[in-house]
Amino acid sequence: MEVQIQKDEENKSFKPVFGERATELYSRFTKLSQEELETSKRETISILSDCVDPKSDKVQSVTNLVVGYVQSGKTMSFTALSALASDNGYRVIIYLAGNKNNLLDQTTNRLRKDLINEGNNRKWYKLHPNPVLKDLDRISNDLQMSTSPTVLITVLKQHQHIKELSDIFNSPKMKNVLKNAGVMIIDDEADQASLNGYAYKNSKSEEWEDDEYTTTYRRITELRSVLPNHSYIQYTATPQGPLLISIMDLLSPKHHTVLTPGKAYTGGKTFFKDHPGLILEIPNQETYNSKRNDLSEPPKTLITALQLHILAVAIVVDYKKDEKFLSMMVHADKEQDASEKFYHWVSNIINGWIATFNLGKNDIAFGNLLSSFEKVYPEAIKEYKKNNANYPSFSEISSFIPDVIKDTNIELIISRNKKNSENREIPWNDYSSHILVGADMLNRGFTVENLATTYMPRYTIGKSNADTIQQRCRFFGYKQKYLWSCRVFLPLDVQIEYKEYVDHEEEMRKWLKENDSLENVEHLLLLSPSFNATRKNILTKNIVTSKLKGWRKMNAFQLNTIESNIITVEKLFSTHEKDFLLCEKYDTDDRNHRYLKLNINEVVEFLSDFKCQNVPDAARKQATVRYLKYLAEKEKITFVYIIQMAYKGKPRQRSFDVETERISTELFSGHSPSGKTVYPGDKEIKFENSICIQIHNIELDCESKKWNGKTAYTMAIYYPDGFAINYVG
Numbered sequence: 001m002e003v004q005i006q007k008d009e010e011n012k013s014f015k016p017v018f019g020e021r022a023t024e025l026y027s028r029f030t031k032l033s034q035e036e037l038e039t040s041k042r043e044t045i046s047i048l049s050d051c052v053d054p055k056s057d058k059v060q061s062v063t064n065l066v067v068g069y070v071q072s073g074k075t076m077s078f079t080a081l082s083a084l085a086s087d088n089g090y091r092v093i094i095y096l097a098g099n100k101n102n103l104l105d106q107t108t109n110r111l112r113k114d115l116i117n118e119g120n121n122r123k124w125y126k127l128h129p130n131p132v133l134k135d136l137d138r139i140s141n142d143l144q145m146s147t148s149p150t151v152l153i154t155v156l157k158q159h160q161h162i163k164e165l166s167d168i169f170n171s172p173k174m175k176n177v178l179k180n181a182g183v184m185i186i187d188d189e190a191d192q193a194s195l196n197g198y199a200y201k202n203s204k205s206e207e208w209e210d211d212e213y214t215t216t217y218r219r220i221t222e223l224r225s226v227l228p229n230h231s232y233i234q235y236t237a238t239p240q241g242p243l244l245i246s247i248m249d250l251l252s253p254k255h256h257t258v259l260t261p262g263k264a265y266t267g268g269k270t271f272f273k274d275h276p277g278l279i280l281e282i283p284n285q286e287t288y289n290s291k292r293n294d295l296s297e298p299p300k301t302l303i304t305a306l307q308l309h310i311l312a313v314a315i316v317v318d319y320k321k322d323e324k325f326l327s328m329m330v331h332a333d334k335e336q337d338a339s340e341k342f343y344h345w346v347s348n349i350i351n352g353w354i355a356t357f358n359l360g361k362n363d364i365a366f367g368n369l370l371s372s373f374e375k376v377y378p379e380a381i382k383e384y385k386k387n388n389a390n391y392p393s394f395s396e397i398s399s400f401i402p403d404v405i406k407d408t409n410i411e412l413i414i415s416r417n418k419k420n421s422e423n424r425e426i427p428w429n430d431y432s433s434h435i436l437v438g439a440d441m442l443n444r445g446f447t448v449e450n451l452a453t454t455y456m457p458r459y460t461i462g463k464s465n466a467d468t469i470q471q472r473c474r475f476f477g478y479k480q481k482y483l484w485s486c487r488v489f490l491p492l493d494v495q496i497e498y499k500e501y502v503d504h505e506e507e508m509r510k511w512l513k514e515n516d517s518l519e520n521v522e523h524l525l526l527l528s529p530s531f532n533a534t535r536k537n538i539l540t541k542n543i544v545t546s547k548l549k550g551w552r553k554m555n556a557f558q559l560n561t562i563e564s565n566i567i568t569v570e571k572l573f574s575t576h577e578k579d580f581l582l583c584e585k586y587d588t589d590d591r592n593h594r595y596l597k598l599n600i601n602e603v604v605e606f607l608s609d610f611k612c613q614n615v616p617d618a619a620r621k622q623a624t625v626r627y628l629k630y631l632a633e634k635e636k637i638t639f640v641y642i643i644q645m646a647y648k649g650k651p652r653q654r655s656f657d658v659e660t661e662r663i664s665t666e667l668f669s670g671h672s673p674s675g676k677t678v679y680p681g682d683k684e685i686k687f688e689n690s691i692c693i694q695i696h697n698i699e700l701d702c703e704s705k706k707w708n709g710k711t712a713y714t715m716a717i718y719y720p721d722g723f724a725i726n727y728v729g
Contacts, residue, residue: 014053016045019087021124039260044080050255051231054089054182059564063232065253070237071477072261078186079114086150091181097188099157108154123147129154132164140177162219170226183230190234258512264480268502277383280489287491288457290335298345305489309453311380312485313433314400319392322481327434328453334439336414343412343437357402383484407431413438451475454488548627548719554617555662556714561611568609569713589649591679596642600632603640641692651711656700692718
């Protein structure tokens with residue numbers, strides 16, 4: 001038996017077109033070749049075509065994934081996506097721009113430069129960094145301008161800031177202005193902070209209502225719930241987390257796009273496979289760990305790395321003039337004390353060299369120091385020689401060395417040092433040489449401009465997470481001009497991890513390119529035993545055996561979804577009116593039900609159209625869709641039972657709690673006599689040979705005039721034991 005789940009592409013009505021705003025932006029991408037431009041345009045259109053139609057009146061949302069390499073141009077991609085989205089009717093684009101101020105500022109400045117273009121495009125775009133409720137009027141005014149600008153909102157990926165944003169979009173004024181207009185959420189570094197850190201813990205409980213959610217995750221889902229027509233786009237270089245959370249999670253992606261890097265990109269394959277001479281070893285005694293190996297003096301390899309950095313600047317910036325500046329990064333340990341220690345070591349070494357060179361050429365110390373650089377020079381030019389590239393002799397660049405050292409800007413980038421890190425831009429063009437010392441703030445998302453030398457003596461205890469070690473690779477990027485002067489200092493065990501990760505990454509990208517279905521990719525994510533795919537707390541354990549077993553009730557009573565669900569359910573009933581069969585007959589209309597065997601493809605479509613906006617029910621619905629697809633693929637079922645409860649009777653009345661938007665009395669009618677027969681109770685209206693979905697028509701009973709007497713459809717789903725035990729998500 002072959003079961004085909006219909007592909008969305010066959011039914012797509014939203015077909016983006018390249019308009020004035022995207023065309024203008026691409027006209028300024030002058031560094032890209034024609035081939036690279038065409039590839040970027042094609043991929044940008046592909047990403048947007050998987051999004052919801054921003055001009056549709058439907059209540060709809062979608063979650064999609066975009067995968068690129070570390071430092072390969074993901075920001076350019078989502079900037080281009082923003083311009084194209086603006087061309088095609090998206091009125092608001094929200095950027096979850098990392099959880100640190102330096103990342104927020106980096107994204108905000110990039111959007112201001114690329115999209116607003118120094119004010120030239122202010123009629124098209126309006127930018128609001130980290131807005132609060134008092135900014136509501138300004139945003140509302142922007143949306144009502146005759147030029148129809150797209151509102152760009154950058155926000156820290158922190159719960160309090162996302163809540164402010166939810167309050168803005170949940171306000172009556174904003175709802176009146178925005179209505180159902182399209183909103184796009186771009187989650188940069190989507191595998192960080194966004195995902196639910198309680199997923200593993202939740203997987204051990206049986207009820208979705210008992211689940212816990214990390215605050216940022218909850219705020220993101222709340223924000224999405226107040227946006228009736230939106231697309232949520234996850235950008236990351238390490239998609240293991242978004243891919244593997246799959247079965248139960250609201251942030252699990254539906255579609256994916258793999259970005260093609262530019263020809264000049266140098267990533268893991270370049271450093272660890274093609275040109276391993278760019279990697280230098282830090283011996284075990286010089287690796288750093290605050291508890292296991294807290295160094296008391298600067299390691300020799302740090303001094304060598306500093307010298308190679310100075311020589312790289314002398315060759316690339318002063319002699320060859322290929323770049324205006326080069327940078328070095330020192331990443332010692334996650335502890336901020338370690339960064340401060342290495343910062344003081346680096347500062348003292350550089351200041352000592354400056355003092356020595358200030359003694360003058362006739363001083364013996366001057367000559368000795370210059371000789372120490374000459375001893376390192378063979379390493380500095382080794383890759384030039386190996387790859388038949390032009391390089392100067394030491395005598396040709398030696399005169400540049402003192403000035404390069406004196407023109408070196410040293411920065412300590414740690415969160416406790418906000419004056420010199422989070423709230424301060426690096427003056428890249430003011431110096432020919434930069435040395436940045438830090439850890440987490442130099443990790444994922446942060447761009448170290450023109451990075452040539454990396455010193456990372458970080459000592460790892462136990463297995464590393466594949467996505468975490470990859471995000472430390474700030475040394476990847478567009479470095480072809482000065483690649484032969486790049487050096488990366490790493491302990492041997494870390495080098496081995498990276499080599500294994502490169503194999504895994506290339507295989508994973510291959511799977512993503514070859515498979516339309518993300519479910520197929522999830523099953524292929526088999527990693528080297530030396531590291532874990534991602535952090536354990538965001539993954540689930542035995543999710544189906546615990547939560548997709550027995551009866552599970554849903555509360556689909558959100559005010560803005562009730563009408564949509566009535567249309568969805570009654571369309572299903574009318575389409576299959578002749579296909580229903582009667583269940584066992586009882587004496588009252590309230591206890592007489594009918595059922596339908598519905599093809600698995602139609603069930604998936606029906607569940608996808610049926611709206612639930614509270615987190616537990618939306619998670620249950622999405623998990624059920626994934627589970628049905630799995631069961632169909634494994635040839636366990638071809639249909640699902642749809643059971644219309646009390647199909648001839650009036651809607652069943654249930655008490656309703658307005659605050660929680662849930663019924664406060666039992667959904668199921670219980671076991672009781674029914675004339676000559678005994679009614680077994682709603683829970684017994686089921687079958688054991690497939691999944692069963694009971695559809696209940698409920699009349700809400702409460703004191704609220706707004707809610708009392710309103711009717712709504714909700715569901716209860718039965719998962720027979722025989723299916724659940726065969727699958728682990």
